[in-house]
Structure formats: C-alpha cells, structure tokens
Amino acid sequence: MKLIRYTYIRLFSLMFMLFILWGALFYISMMDEVMDETDDRLLNNKGLVVHRMLQQPERLLTADTLSDNYRISRISEQEGLNHRDSFYDTKIYIQIENEYEPMRVYKSSFKDNSGQFYEIELYLSTIERDNVIEDILFYLIILFVVMLGITLVGMRLVLKRTFRPLYKLLDWLNSVIPGREAPELNNETEIAEFKKLNDAAVNMQKRSRKAYEEQKDFIGNASHELQTPLAISLNKLDMLANSGELNEEQMNLLSQTFETLQRATRLNKSLLLLSQIQNEQFVQVSEQNLTQTIQRVLNDMLEVYSDKNIMAKIETESDFIHQMNDSLAVVLINNLLKNAIVHSSSNSLITITSHEKSLTISNEGQTALDNEKIFTRFYRAGNSKTKESTGLGLTIAKEIAQLSGLSLEYFYDGKHNFRLKK
Amino acid sequence: MKILIIEDEKGMRETLETFFVQQKFVVETAHDFDSGLSKLSVYDYDCVLLDITLPGGSGLDLLTEMKRLNKRESVIIISARDAIDDKVLGLELGADDYLPKPFHLAELNARVKSLIRRNQSGGDMSVSIENVKLLPDKRTVFVNDEELPLNRKEFDLLYYFMVNPDRLLNKTTLTEAVWGDNIDQADDLEFLYSQVKNLRRKLKTAGATIEIKAVYGFGYKLISE
Numbered sequence: 001m002k003l004i005r006y007t008y009i010r011l012f013s014l015m016f017m018l019f020i021l022w023g024a025l026f027y028i029s030m031m032d033e034v035m036d037e038t039d040d041r042l043l044n045n046k047g048l049v050v051h052r053m054l055q056q057p058e059r060l061l062t063a064d065t066l067s068d069n070y071r072i073s074r075i076s077e078q079e080g081l082n083h084r085d086s087f088y089d090t091k092i093y094i095q096i097e098n099e100y101e102p103m104r105v106y107k108s109s110f111k112d113n114s115g116q117f118y119e120i121e122l123y124l125s126t127i128e129r130d131n132v133i134e135d136i137l138f139y140l141i142i143l144f145v146v147m148l149g150i151t152l153v154g155m156r157l158v159l160k161r162t163f164r165p166l167y168k169l170l171d172w173l174n175s176v177i178p179g180r181e182a183p184e185l186n187n188e189t190e191i192a193e194f195k196k197l198n199d200a201a202v203n204m205q206k207r208s209r210k211a212y213e214e215q216k217d218f219i220g221n222a223s224h225e226l227q228t229p230l231a232i233s234l235n236k237l238d239m240l241a242n243s244g245e246l247n248e249e250q251m252n253l254l255s256q257t258f259e260t261l262q263r264a265t266r267l268n269k270s271l272l273l274l275s276q277i278q279n280e281q282f283v284q285v286s287e288q289n290l291t292q293t294i295q296r297v298l299n300d301m302l303e304v305y306s307d308k309n310i311m312a313k314i315e316t317e318s319d320f321i322h323q324m325n326d327s328l329a330v331v332l333i334n335n336l337l338k339n340a341i342v343h344s345s346s347n348s349l350i351t352i353t354s355h356e357k358s359l360t361i362s363n364e365g366q367t368a369l370d371n372e373k374i375f376t377r378f379y380r381a382g383n384s385k386t387k388e389s390t391g392l393g394l395t396i397a398k399e400i401a402q403l404s405g406l407s408l409e410y411f412y413d414g415k416h417n418f419r420l421k422k
Numbered sequence: 423m424k425i426l427i428i429e430d431e432k433g434m435r436e437t438l439e440t441f442f443v444q445q446k447f448v449v450e451t452a453h454d455f456d457s458g459l460s461k462l463s464v465y466d467y468d469c470v471l472l473d474i475t476l477p478g479g480s481g482l483d484l485l486t487e488m489k490r491l492n493k494r495e496s497v498i499i500i501s502a503r504d505a506i507d508d509k510v511l512g513l514e515l516g517a518d519d520y521l522p523k524p525f526h527l528a529e530l531n532a533r534v535k536s537l538i539r540r541n542q543s544g545g546d547m548s549v550s551i552e553n554v555k556l557l558p559d560k561r562t563v564f565v566n567d568e569e570l571p572l573n574r575k576e577f578d579l580l581y582y583f584m585v586n587p588d589r590l591l592n593k594t595t596l597t598e599a600v601w602g603d604n605i606d607q608a609d610d611l612e613f614l615y616s617q618v619k620n621l622r623r624k625l626k627t628a629g630a631t632i633e634i635k636a637v638y639g640f641g642y643k644l645i646s647e
Contacts, residue, residue, distance in 0.1 A: 224502055225502075227524055228431050229433075231525065235441070238526065238592065251638040259594055304613050
C-alpha cells in the first residue's frame with residue numbers, strides 16, 4: 001500500500017469518526033436547547049393560566065372542560081400532595097384539521113385558596129419545534145458531507161505535496177544504474193527529514209559509484225599488469241620448446257604448462273575486454289547486420305567443433321540490424337554461438353531464428369538453467385566443463401548487449417534460448 | 423635485417439632479443455624513451471618494435487618524433503594496454519601494426535616478416551622455401567612453379583609455417599593464428615590435426631621438398647627435407 005494512501009485512509013477514518021462524534025454531540029445539545037425552550041414556555045403558560053384562574057375563580061367552574069391549550073381537573077388532596085410535575089410528548093386529535101398533531105404536554109398541579117387541588121395539563125404544538133429539529137439535522141448533514149469532502153480533498157493535496165520529495169527521490173534511486181553517471185537529483189524540500197534522506201541517498205550513490213569504479217579499475221589494472229608477465233612466460237616457454245634439447249617427456253610437460261598458461265592468458269584477456277566494455281572504450285558505432293555476422297562466424301565455429309557433429313539451421317524472416325560497435329558485434333555473436341555449441345551434446349541441432357526485432361539462438365538441453373546466475377561472472381552450470389570455458393562469455397555478451405542498447409535474455413522451452421531484442 | 427626493440431620490461435626485451443637473434447636479425451635494444459629516441463635518430467632500422475608505456479615518455483610520442491625526423495621504419499606497437507584508443511592513435515601516428523601483449527613469438531615473427539617484405543621487395547611479396555613459393559597477397563601457392571590448390575585454412579596454416587620455418591609451433595598458437603578467437607574455448611584440436619593432415623598430403627603429392635613434422639604432443643615444425 002502506498003504511503004499516501006495508507007496515511008490518507010488512517011487520517012480519513014479518524015476524521016470521519018471525529019465528525020460523527022461532533023455531529024452527534026451537537027445534535028443532542030441542540031435538541032436539548034429546543035426542548036428546554038418549549039418546556040420553558042409551558043412553565044410560563046402555567047404561571048399565567050394559574051394566576052388568571054386564581055383571579056377569577058369562577059373559571060375554575062369550567063374545570064374539567066378542555067379549552068384550547070390547557071385542561072384543568074379537580075383532584076383529591078391525597079392526589080394533589082403526591083402529584084409530580086412531568087413533561088411528555090403526545091399526539092392529540094384536532095377536530096378542525098382532522099388529524100393528529102404532535103404536542104408537548106406539561107402536567108402539573110396547583111391548589112386554590114380554598115385548599116382544593118387541581119391538576120393542570122398544558123399543551124403546546126411541537127410542529128414548529130420539530131421543523132426546527134429537522135432543519136438542524138438537515139443542515140448538519142449537509143455540513144458534515146461538505147466538511148468531509150473538503151477535508152478529503154484538502155488532505156489529499158497536502159499529503160501529496162508533503163510526500164512529493166519522497167517520490168521524486170524514489171524515482172531518482174530507481175534511475176541510478178551502477179557504473180553509470182547518476183542524473184542530477186533536483187529535489188528541493190523544506191522538510192528536514194527529506195533533506196537528510198536526499199543527502200544520504202546522494203552520498204550513498206557516490207560511495208557506491210566510487211566502489212564500483214575502484215573495482216572496475218582494479219580489474220582493469222590487474223589484468224593489464226598481468227599481460228606482460230604472461231607474455232614473458234609464454235614466450236620463454238616457446239623459446240625453451242624451440243631449444244631442441246628436450247626429450248619427449250619434458251616436451252609433454254612443457255606442452256601442458258604452455259596450454260595452461262594460455263588458458264590464463266585467455267581468461268585475462270576476457271577480463272580486460274569486460275573492463276574495457278564497462279569503461280565504454282568502444283564508442284564508435286555503425287550499422288551491423290548480426291544475422292550476416294552469425295552466418296559468417298557459424299561455419300568457422302562448426303569447423304572448429306567438427307568432432308561434435310553439430311547441425312545448425314538459420315531461419316531468417318528478416319535480418320537483424322542494429323547500430324553498434326563492429327568488434328563488439330563480432331564478440332557478442334561469437335560468445336553466444338560458442339556458448340550454444342560448447343553446451344550442446346554431440347549430433348544435436350542449433351537453431352538460429354532471425355526477425356527484424358529479435359535474434360534467437362537455441363540449442364538442445366534437458367533442464368532449464370538458472371536465469372539469475374547464468375550471466376554472472378564465473379558462473380558455470382553444473383554439467384559444464386570448466387576446462388573449456390572461462391566463465392566470462394555470457395557475462396561479456398550481456399555487457400555488450402546492454403552497452404549497445406539491446407536486451408539479452410534467456411528462457412527455456414524444452415531448449416535453451418538466448419534472445420537478443422531491440 | 424636490423425631490428426630495434428624499445429621495451430622497458432627486462433624479461434620481455436631479452437626474450438625478444440634472443441628470438442630475433444635466432445631469426446638471424448641484427449638486434450638493438452632500448453629500455454626507455456630517451457635511449458630509444460637517440461638510437462632512432464642516429465641509425466636506420468628495417469623494423470622497430472615499440473612498447474607504449476616507457477619510462478621517460480610514451481611510445482606514441484616516439485612515433486611523433488620519428489615522423490618529425492622523417493624516419494620511415496616499419497613500426498609494430500607491442501603493448502599491454504590493449505586499448506582501442508591506443509591502437510587507433512598509434513596507427514594514425516604512423517605505426518604499421520599493433521600487437522597486444524601477450525602474443526606468440528611466431529605471430530610477431532609473421533608480422534615482422536610481412537612488414538619487411540612489403541617494404542623491401544619491389545612488388546615481389548612472395549615467401550619461398552625450397553621448391554615451394556607462396557604469394558600472400560594473391561593467396562596462391564606454387565610447388566615447382568605449378569599451382570597447388572589449397573582451401574582457406576590450409577593456406578593460412580602453410581603461410582604461418584613458411585614465415586616460421588624450422589620453428590616448433592605450438593598447436594594452440596597455430597589454431598589461434600588460423601581460426602582466430604573462435605577456438606578460445608575448444609580443447610579438442612581434432613580440426614587442426616585433420617587440416618594439417620590434408621596439407622601434408624597435398625604437399626607430398628605435389629612433390630614439395632618441405633615437410634610438416636609433428637613434435638610429440640607440443641605441435642608442428644616445418645622442415646626442409
């Protein structure tokens with residue numbers, strides 16, 4: 001879940017609950033106020049009615065009769081003494097309008113000069129009061145929705161703005177490729193934590209770039225420095241072999257030493273090539289027809305590995321043409337073909353499929369290889385003979401592809417496939 | 423034949439010196455920029471082997487100096503710095519060839535001889551041993567003035583043998599010279615054996631007085647009968 005969404009949902013839930021709580025409290029207190037108002041008026045009315053009653057006692061004669069908004073009835077002394085005032089809501093039938101109308105009732109009692117107890121019920125229509133309550137509820141809901149909406153949008157904007165530097169930093173981190181110049185991080189922010197994060201990320205990138213450079217330089221320098229001693233050893237052995245004073249056993253030993261040393265030389269050359277590719281020393285590009293390069297290289301290659309009796313089939317729908325360095329193109333094709341041939345069993349078939357946008361080299365094989373590892377330095381699949389391979393061929397191929405803007409991928413569909421794609 | 427070796431690495435310099443003395447060259451050596459320059463400005467050579475990283479200056483600067491001095495020697499750069507830039511720059515500055523270290527002596531020998539042939543012979547580029555004559559430019563071979571048809575690989579092999587006569591050539595050196603980098607993973611050299619076998623048979627049938635001899639497990643040697 002995205003940070004913004006997460007924060008947003010949390011904040012929003014909190015807001016929602018607070019709003020509801022506030023709305024409910026507000027509504028209840030408003031109701032209270034309105035009720036009080038009605039009850040106050042009823043109390044007031046009672047005072048007026050009772051006062052008038054006591055002024056004009058004959059009116060009490062009409063007691064037990066229902067007048068417009070009150071009713072008085074005699075009650076016994078016992079009842080009068082025990083009487084409790086109360087308010088309640090009810091509905092009363094109004095003849096003229098032929099309907100029930102909601103009323104607030106105040107039931108109370110009083111005593112006249114003669115000591116007679118009366119019960120008095122005062123009525124007040126609550127239509128208005130209910131309207132007010134309805135209005136309050138209505139506006140409260142409107143307010144609730146509007147406030148919630150504004151908070152929603154506002155919060156989103158604020159969050160988005162606040163976290164913008166973070167997302168920018170993430171994008172930048174994703175764009176950083178080891179060994180390549182990192183793009184400028186233009187991520188101005190006033191937030192101290194983000195500033196620190198920016199600085200930390202940039203420093204980290206610089207440190208890792210430095211480490212990468214140093215490693216690259218080290219490999220480059222080490223293989224450079226090895227060239228001369230290797231050259232001297234090889235040439236001295238050559239001289240020794242040509243001295244003509246060695247017997248067969250010594251010659252065999254010499255031959256083995258010579259070949260082992262040549263393997264070291266090849267390994268060193270591959271490392272050097274790798275470091276040159278990574279140092280981008282092959283800058284000149286021109287149009288390369290890789291399909292034709294394959295055709296050219298393939299015959300030589302099959303001849304060299306003629307003892308394996310491998311068949312090759314090229315299916316060309318369209319030539320695969322790409323802008324890249326010419327020597328790298330040859331190395332790339334060489335390494336891929338070599339890989340296919342070396343790892344094929346005898347009498348098997350290699351298929352090359354050429355399209356405008358992709359070039360696939362397939363060779364037969366029983367089990368899929370580890371996609372993660374095959375392109376890493378010195379990785380050798382379980383059955384691959386170490387003697388024949390430097391363990392760098394595919395790594396170099398991958399580097400060349402990357403440098404030339406191609407993708408090189410491996411997949412297994414009953415065969416091993418290496419595909420170059422534009 | 424006079425050759426100047428400008429190389430600061432002692433082991434390398436001595437090896438090259440011994441090798442070219444064996445090849446019947448007159449060999450002079452220089453170990454840094456200044457001694458190299460002084461030798462170049464005083465004497466003339468048929469070929470110069472030039473290292474790039476030298477104490478006291480770059481081999482590339484020496485090339486510039488040679489140009490300034492109007493020296494016309496054939497120059498082969500031998501460098502451990504197998505950098506494209508160096509190669510391009512070196513060739514632009516007038517070097518004739520560029521051979522990255524480590525290299526095989528036979529390969530260096532082939533290149534030196536090819537350069538000298540180009541500079542000396544007035545059009546005659548051929549390599550001849552006994553009754554076999556090889557024309558590298560036309561890629562043709564004559565035995566007793568009769569053309570011997572060879573395929574591409576057989577020709578390359580024979581050329582390599584003929585510019586390195588009487589030298590024991592290692593089998594991987596041969597395959598690298600003829601098949602290039604393609605073989606750098608192959609450990610089964612069956613293809614070399616069969617090509618050499620065919621070449622021997624053809625030479626023998628044509629009545630050539632040279633022979634390619636197998637030497638134990640090490641390689642082959644071209645000898646005159």
